[in-house]
Amino acid sequence: METIRLTTVVGARPQFIKAAALSRAFAAHNAAGRGPAIAEYLVHTGQHYDHAMSQTFFDELGIAEPDVNLGVGSGSHGTQTARMLEGLERILAARRPDAVVVYGDTNSTLAGGLAAAKLGVPVVHVEAGLRSFDKAMPEELNRVLTDHLSNLLLCPTRAAVDNLRRESLIRGVVLAGDVMYDSLLHxxxxxxxxxxxxxxxxxxxxxxxxxxxxxxxxxxxxxxxxxxxxxxxxxxxxxxxxxxxxxxxxxxxxxxxxxxxxxxxxxxxxxxxxxxxxxxxxxxxxxxxxxxxxxxxxxxxxxxxxxxxxxxxxxxxxxxxxxxxxxxxxxxxxxxxRGERTLPGDARPYGDGRAAERMVEAVVEHFCRG
Incomplete structure (x- = not known):
C-alpha cells in the first residue's frame, strides 16, 4: 500500500484539538518518508458552528480548512445524528477511504463510525475505551457503540484498555496515550x-x-x-x-x-x-x-x-x-x-506527550499488515 487514505470526522471543540495533534503526526510521518504516505480528508460535521467554538480553533491550532463542512448545526440527538449520517454516508460512498478516523464521544463520533461500518469501511477510534458507566449520558452511549463498531481502538489509558477487555474487545486495541496531552505540551x-x-x-x-x-x-x-x-x-x-x-x-x-x-x-x-x-x-x-x-x-x-x-x-x-x-x-x-488539592508531580497516567506518534505507527501497522 503506497498511500493510506483516511477520512477524519470532527465536529466539536475537543475533537479539533485531538485532530490537530494527529494531523501534525501524519505530516511528520509523510515528511520522514518511511512507509506508506497518509492522505487525510477532513470532514467537519458542523456540530459546533459558533465561530468561537469552531473556526477560531482551526485557526489557532493550524488545522487545514475542512475539505467538507456538513453544516449540521444544533438539534435533538436524533435529528442531529441523522443529518450527519446522511451527509457522511454520501461522502464515504463516493470516496471509499481505507479507514475513517473518529474522536471521542459526540454525535459526530457515532455518526462517523456508524456510516463507515454500514459501508464496510474500517473505523479508527481515537480515545477508545473510556467509560463513565452511566448510560443516561448520551456520550456514554456514543463511546460504547463506537468502540464496538471500530477496527482499531486507540486508548489513552490503561484503564481504557481494561474496560475494553471486560467487553471482550481485544483485537485492534492499542495503548497509545492521550493526544490532548500532546496538544497541550505543544x-x-x-x-x-x-x-x-x-x-x-x-x-x-x-x-x-x-x-x-x-x-x-x-x-x-x-x-x-x-x-x-x-x-x-x-x-x-x-x-x-x-x-x-x-x-x-x-x-x-x-x-x-x-x-x-x-x-x-x-x-x-x-x-x-x-x-x-x-x-x-x-x-x-x-x-x-x-x-x-x-x-x-x-x-x-x-x-x-x-x-x-x-x-x-x-x-x-x-x-x-x-x-x-x-x-x-x-x-x-x-x-x-488550605492547599489540600494538589497534583502528585510525577503522575503521568496519560502518557508522555507522544501519543500521536504511536497512533500513526498503529495505523500504518494495522492497515499494512500482510
Missing amino acids: HREQALRAAPPLAGLTPGGYLLATVHRAANTDDGERLKAILSGLGAMARTAPVVLVLHPRTRRAMESLGLAVPEGVRAEPPLPYLAMVRLQAEALGVVTDSGGMQKEAFFLGRPCLTLREETEWTETVDLGANTLAGTDNAAMTGWLAAVL
Whole structure:
C-alpha cells in the first residue's frame, strides 16, 4: 500500500484539538518518508458552528480548512445524528477511504463510525475505551457503540484498555496515550507568552468555570443549583464563567441570572482557555476535556457531575466530583485554599506527550499488515 487514505470526522471543540495533534503526526510521518504516505480528508460535521467554538480553533491550532463542512448545526440527538449520517454516508460512498478516523464521544463520533461500518469501511477510534458507566449520558452511549463498531481502538489509558477487555474487545486495541496531552505540551508556552485573554484577573486569584452538558443545562433544577453554588464560591474567590451558547439559552429560557460575583464571558479560543486554566486557583467544569487540561496544568478541578470517565484524575486527588451539591462545591474551595488539592508531580497516567506518534505507527501497522 503506497498511500493510506483516511477520512477524519470532527465536529466539536475537543475533537479539533485531538485532530490537530494527529494531523501534525501524519505530516511528520509523510515528511520522514518511511512507509506508506497518509492522505487525510477532513470532514467537519458542523456540530459546533459558533465561530468561537469552531473556526477560531482551526485557526489557532493550524488545522487545514475542512475539505467538507456538513453544516449540521444544533438539534435533538436524533435529528442531529441523522443529518450527519446522511451527509457522511454520501461522502464515504463516493470516496471509499481505507479507514475513517473518529474522536471521542459526540454525535459526530457515532455518526462517523456508524456510516463507515454500514459501508464496510474500517473505523479508527481515537480515545477508545473510556467509560463513565452511566448510560443516561448520551456520550456514554456514543463511546460504547463506537468502540464496538471500530477496527482499531486507540486508548489513552490503561484503564481504557481494561474496560475494553471486560467487553471482550481485544483485537485492534492499542495503548497509545492521550493526544490532548500532546496538544497541550505543544501549545502551552505559546499560550503563556500571549497577552492575558481577559483583563482584571489576578493569577491564582480566581476560579474558571464552564457548564455545557445537556444533563446540567436541560434540567432547570440542576442548572439553578450549579449557578447557586458558583455564587456561593464567588463570595470567597471571583468566578469567571465562560458561557457555552447552550447554557446561555437555557438560562434565558428559565429566567436565571448570572450570580453576583460571577463574571460571565463568551466562548474563548483554545489558547486563551489554556492560559486561563494555567493561572486559575482552580477549575470548575462538567467538561471531560477540561478535567484533563486542569490535570495536565496542575490545577485542582471540581467536576459538576456524579461520575467521570477520567477516573485517574479522581484517584490521584486532583479532581473532585460534586454534582450540583452546593456544600460540596464550597467545601472543595475551602480545601483548595488550605492547599489540600494538589497534583502528585510525577503522575503521568496519560502518557508522555507522544501519543500521536504511536497512533500513526498503529495505523500504518494495522492497515499494512500482510
